[in-house]
Amino acid sequence: MVCKKIVTVCLLFMVATLCISSPESVSATSFPDVPNSHRAYNEIMYLANQNIVAGNPDGRFKPEDYVTRAEAATMIGRALKLQGGQRVTEYVDVPKAFYASGYIQDMSNTNILAGYGNGYFGVSDKLTREQMALIITRAWNFPETSGVTFSDVNVSSQSYIPINKLATAGVVSGYPDGKFGPKDFIKRADFALMLARTLNPNYRKNPSELKPIGQATVIADFLNVRTAPEANATRISAFAYGTTVNVYSKLSNGWAYVGTSSLKGFVHGAYLKYPSTIPTVPSDLANPLKGKIIVVDAGHGDTDPGASGYGMKEKDITLITAKHLRDALEAAGATVIMTRETDIFHELEKRVSIAKMANGQAFVSIHTNSFNGSGHGTETYYNEDNVMSTDNKKLATYIQNRMMVPELDMRDRGVKEANFYVIKYQNKMASTLVELGFIDNKSDASKLASDTWRKKAAYQIHLGIKDYFQYLQNK
Template identity: 70%
Template sequence: MKGKNFVAILMFLMMAALCFSSPGYVSAASFPDVSAGHRAYDEIMYLANKKIVGGYSDGAFKPDNFVTRSEAASMIGRALQLKGGYRETEYHDVPKGHFASGYIQDMSNERILAGYGNGYYGVNDKLTREQMASILTRAWTFTETSNLTFTDVGSNSPTYVPINKLATAGVVGGYSNGAFGAKDYIKRADFALMLARVLNPAFRSNPAEPKPIGIAQVTADFLNVRTAPDANASRIGQYPNGTIVNVYTKLSNGWAYVSTNSLKGYVHGAYLKDTDQSTGLKGKIIVVDAGHGDHDPGAIGYGMNEKDLTLITAKHLRDYLEAAGAKVVMTRETDIFHSLEKRVSIANLAGGQAFVSVHVNKFNGDAHGTETYYNGDNSKSAENKKLATYIQKRMINSDLNMRDRGVKEANFYVIKNQYNMPSTLVELGFIDHKEDAAKLASDTWRKKAAYQIHLGIKDYFTNN
């Protein structure tokens, strides 16, 4: 009985420590892990001096820690000078003794950062950069918008407007690759930057138009220019056929932001043609996608996993392409898993000019051979088919000795959703067929296959 009482008391003390202690609000004049040279030093110290942020119990600020919902509630609550304190809340996971209980209830009452609607607040759940943008625009008023865009924030995103407002005001910025990092968890240092800029305009940056990433020619008779990347957005003008435009960014929904000296706005990329007339692979950005990965092995046969074969072959393909002067972006270079959406996003963020996804097949043990797939539904359907055809011809008209299963149309996600570049999916062979599997198991054969794929890609750019 005494032992049980001791355990019960110990568990109570541990829970009390979690609930009643603040994870990050010990006041400090300075933080040992935030030097004067830190990118957010001025903003962090500005907020610390206003007692909006503080350090952990060990005195550190921990700038690279991710911000939780409870931390955001307390920091924003302090900035807004809400009541705060220790109070009963409407949430099962926020007891009165929780360090942020008062601010959590305040934020819920103000409809700035409420719970999930099921009686829980999610105190330890991390916030993403796009979620924080929405929260800040609910807490403070921003009205101005602009043509600033980020490659990972489409016009149909519910956070498009909040992010655009904050970017226009100089409160937030993106990454060097043109993305906002919408789905990335926000770090304490980055949140300090945002919050300080909200409170003090002196910290804000001057938003700049993105630099051109290329030049293109209008192929439509007249191409409508719109205020947003949406066919329903207001039309602000037209480009006649043959107009040469600067291309600033390409969005995942197929739209592009372009300009001439007299007109700038959004147009649909289906009616733009890259004016780069150089042939071959030199300077081309090729995205190579090794199918599957990590917990997703793909097809399995003869002691092999598809995820391993695709990665090995993709790396060989990368080497051949780079030797020919191309810039290669790999969706994965190790045994990791990416969602299909992530693979498409990587290609778009890279500004890819072609996307090739490498896979191996499996069916019934009898089927064998090589086939390539393209998607015929999107705006690049004709180019997709050309790319797939060039690769298939090279694979078959070589010493790989594979049965020709042809060029086929399919709706695989990674090729169906590539609106900004031609794309294809290559099925090298069948992992469950004895002869195909023997070839797939040979690194000499895999290198030959990668070489032929690289030649097919080269053929596409040389003849297109």
């Protein structure tokens, strides 16, 4: 929104205990369309015997049908023994009488599977394989990562770590061609496989199905093996000089995931003698946000309320969202400097000087727009009149792209150039200004009013910032 000087257009992890028991003998239920030769027969029967899955009224399981969001909510809710039942929900498309209403509200309360932020849950929408990986890793704790990779899961993707964790645990595996199919819809049979393996490790596929890409020789007296590709990660053990190890992935940050039949982990590649045929992949598990100094600017404040609409003031929405962004960045290991943390007023010069004093490496200003109620959508600004113009545009583009996810459901107004003071006079760090949405537009305002939506938006902005540092790291 317009300021005096410049136009400022303006998951809770539910750590459930894994229920460990041996696969039970199958008896109680059977489905005519799941013969005992079916690839997921044992897993489907295991879930049916625990009343986690049920057939359709005609008795069939329909293993090749796609899983809907309502079905996923029900099965996960039953597996976690949540409240369930039928009750009033926060969603306009989920009346109390809907069969899954209780579990859908449970999913929202636990942040395992939230609605779209616009009042809708999307009961019959299908879920993709990567969405399922995200949901399962929110509902159950899978701490271990490894060097396993899929050719179609990008390292900068939000689902990269969740898919890696599930593959490491043997809960998911890719297709025979090395792909995971993250955007493919998941079928009921495949969801049953994932859920049974999540609940009962005896169903997991041997997670050691990692295929080495080559071999290398250890050339240090003792080469420490660690749990993650960084020097301060926990040391598991060490390899002796001359040991031949299988190489599973060689990362661009110099680390590699290697192992013998008895020991696998990350080692620093400087102490390995590699054949030149082993390719380097991006440093997938290294966190590019770690140790970075990021300045988060909540637009407006105190006597300058910014834009307003639907009972909200811009200064409040920007501060709440900026705090969520701070939390997400700090959780990822960044150091965050806020230009304000309370309802106070700062001149624009002060916001720039705070960022410079902090030696920030990126500056992100949060605003909301207004335009007679008729504008809607998200836009991100950069300035091209300063020495950081290339970085400014990169940062803005990564953030705008991350905001364009179905869960946020915002119109893409694009990445735009502007001379806003706070981004024009930052000449030591990449800087950008995000207009989350239009506070005076009915549809956008309902999203800006939702703390679930604001948290998700902040999380997506954090991913955009992470993308920018990943890009710097890979340059």
